[in-house]
Amino acid sequence: MGLFSSPTDPTLRLRLARIERKLDALLTHLQIENPDDDEYREVRDLAAAGEKIAAIRRYRELTGVGLAEAKAAVESI
Numbered sequence: 001m002g003l004f005s006s007p008t009d010p011t012l013r014l015r016l017a018r019i020e021r022k023l024d025a026l027l028t029h030l031q032i033e034n035p036d037d038d039e040y041r042e043v044r045d046l047a048a049a050g051e052k053i054a055a056i057r058r059y060r061e062l063t064g065v066g067l068a069e070a071k072a073a074v075e076s077i
Contacts, residue, residue, distance in 0.1 A: 013072075017076075039062060040062065042058055043055050043058050043059045043074065043077070047074050047077045052074060055074045056074045057070075059073055059074055
């Protein structure tokens with residue numbers, strides 16, 4: 001796994017998800033609020049309400065990623 005692996009590479013996405021879970025656990029253990037929670041709350045709310053297209057659009061606005069990456073991120077919520 002190199003530095004320049006494709007962001008759509010499933011192995012890379014799994015590694016990133018594992019790192020994020022570990023970071024979340026550390027923040028919880030240290031009683032530090034996760035600043036990302038508020039930023040992506042709207043995306044999670046839209047996805048939960050079945051507004052998938054709106055959630056993807058908002059995710060792209062927040063992150064600047066392409067359509068495919070945003071779609072994959074929203075579908076993983």
